[in-house]
Amino acid sequence: MNAFDVLGDPVRRRILVLLAESERRSGDIVEVIQHEFGITQAAVSQHLRVLRDNGFARVKVDEQRRIYSLDAQPLQEVDDWLNRFRSFWEPKLSALETEIARGKKMRQS
Incomplete structure (x- = not known):
């Protein structure tokens, strides 16, 4: 998937804006995106996976939490x-x- 395919989705663009502000726990991202877009936790997780798989986001595991950060490359x-x-x-x-x-x-x- 090229950068424009990834950025073509408004949910993924919004997640990138959140990550540009600061790194975030996956639960915090889900909360914001569910409120703004009315989609399920599973759908948000899928968008996070697309961002991660295409190099736009990094994730680190902190005990049982996943912390996402922006990779601007x-x-x-x-x-x-x-x-x-x-x-x-x-x-x-x-x-x-x-x-x-x-x-x-x-x-x-």
Whole structure:
């Protein structure tokens, strides 16, 4: 499965956001995902397995708990692909940054 296949699912993207914030116990991930998506613990476990099997998440066992953390390496594939398109939005973002700075300067005056 390539990075885009893994990231194509909103549940897996949400789990990655959670893991980007901090490492988490599997039970904590299940609790958040069940609340937000209304899916079963088994379904969440399946998504965690896809993330783990495809290198997006690492897991360590702490007694009877599984602790998940983000492995950002597979996101390099996404970054490499997006790099082709950065030239389309970087000038616009730079112009926006200039306008924001100009607005802040005007408010301070």
